[in-house]
Amino acid sequence: MGFDEKRQPAGGRLRVQDIPALNQDHCRMRDPEKVERMINEFVFGGPERMQIVSDFDYTITKQRTEDGGTVPSSFGIFNACKSLPENFKEETDKLYHKYRPIEIDPHMPIAEKVQYMIEWWTKSGELTSGFAFDQSEIDQIASKYKHALRDRTHEFFADLQRLGIPTLVFSAGLGNSVVSVLRQANVMHPNVKVVSNFLQFRDGLLDGFQQPMIHTFNKNETVLDGSDYYDLVHTRDHIIVMGDSIGDADMASGVPASSHIMKIGFLFDHVEANMEKYMNTFDIVLVDDQTMDVPRTLLALIEKQHQLNLQAAK
Numbered sequence: 001m002g003f004d005e006k007r008q009p010a011g012g013r014l015r016v017q018d019i020p021a022l023n024q025d026h027c028r029m030r031d032p033e034k035v036e037r038m039i040n041e042f043v044f045g046g047p048e049r050m051q052i053v054s055d056f057d058y059t060i061t062k063q064r065t066e067d068g069g070t071v072p073s074s075f076g077i078f079n080a081c082k083s084l085p086e087n088f089k090e091e092t093d094k095l096y097h098k099y100r101p102i103e104i105d106p107h108m109p110i111a112e113k114v115q116y117m118i119e120w121w122t123k124s125g126e127l128t129s130g131f132a133f134d135q136s137e138i139d140q141i142a143s144k145y146k147h148a149l150r151d152r153t154h155e156f157f158a159d160l161q162r163l164g165i166p167t168l169v170f171s172a173g174l175g176n177s178v179v180s181v182l183r184q185a186n187v188m189h190p191n192v193k194v195v196s197n198f199l200q201f202r203d204g205l206l207d208g209f210q211q212p213m214i215h216t217f218n219k220n221e222t223v224l225d226g227s228d229y230y231d232l233v234h235t236r237d238h239i240i241v242m243g244d245s246i247g248d249a250d251m252a253s254g255v256p257a258s259s260h261i262m263k264i265g266f267l268f269d270h271v272e273a274n275m276e277k278y279m280n281t282f283d284i285v286l287v288d289d290q291t292m293d294v295p296r297t298l299l300a301l302i303e304k305q306h307q308l309n310l311q312a313a314k
């Protein structure tokens with residue numbers, strides 16, 4: 001997957017050193033030349049060839065808030081609801097303590113982990129069954145966290161809508177919480193699609209999660225195969241992937257091999273210990289950056305060239 005050096009924006013080739021957002025101390029790149037090549041490719045290709053794939057928890061929400069308060073995960077929002085059965089919290093906690101260490105075990109092969117993850121999500125779905133529940137409970141809790149999105153998230157989603165860039169929010173968590181937060185933050189535009197686990201109801205009672213199950217290790221574009229969304233994006237071969245966990249970097253696997261994928265990782269926990277891994281996994285690593293400024297900078301470059309092209313065509 002080579003880059004054609006001759007294909008460059010009409011305004012001249014962009015250089016990383018001239019883009020202030022990428023020269024901040026906390027913005028790290030293992031291979032700035034590769035980032036530079038991709039930026040030029042993205043700007044040359046324009047918005048029509050772009051798509052975004054983003055994780056939700058701690059990627060769209062903040063890893064650290066100004067008031068020091070914690071932000072719950074999408075499952076956490078559900079767990080805070082009042083009408084869950086008495087033993088629900090205790091039972092799901094037990095599952096968490098059993099399966100979470102497996103999920104993050106650095107030694108177990110992925111193929112083996114997958115079986116355990118399917119077990120975890122299945123058992124969690126079974127606990128999320130057989131009682132009445134109203135979405136308004138999630139909405140109430142989620143309303144407290146609509147301000148816990150990264151700074152300039154509203155502007156970021158407005159940019160994406162204006163440019164008509166399909167935006168996939170991928171979560172192995174609970175889709176009902178994800179959509180509720182995004183909706184209440186007024187960023188759930190028509191170009192935004194959430195792929196996640198959604199509550200299923202039967203005869204007025206909860207009945208686990210809808211299919212297909214999205215777990216840690218199938219959270220990538222292969223689960224979209226054959227879907228309408230796949231049809232919408234499969235020709236968009238310029239992709240920005242954003243995540244806070246190492247596994248998030250693979251969210252675009254399943255797209256054609258010729259695609260150019262810019263991976264942006266938000267690193268916050270155990271910065272020293274994780275730095276090398278993040279640098280080897282993501283093209284851009286943002287250390288304790290609680291904003292959408294870097295992804296917005298890339299969009300602004302694409303939009304600027306797009307405007308020039310439109311003017312030149314007049």
Ligand SMILES: C[n+]1cn([C@@H]2O[C@H](COP(=O)(O)OP(=O)(O)O)[C@@H](O)[C@H]2O)c2nc(N)[nH]c(=O)c21
Pocket residue numbers: 055056057058059073075076079092096100103120121124170171172173216219245
């Ligand atoms: C089935 N299940 C999975 N998880 C965790 O939820 C996470 C959801 O994964 P994610 O949304 O892809 O990633 P992120 O939260 O890292 O942004 C998984 O990585 C699991 O650790 C879960 N967490 C809770 N609280 N309850 C559950 O039933 C449960």
Ligand SMILES: [Mg+2]
Pocket residue numbers: 055056057058059243244245
């Ligand atoms: Mg996350």
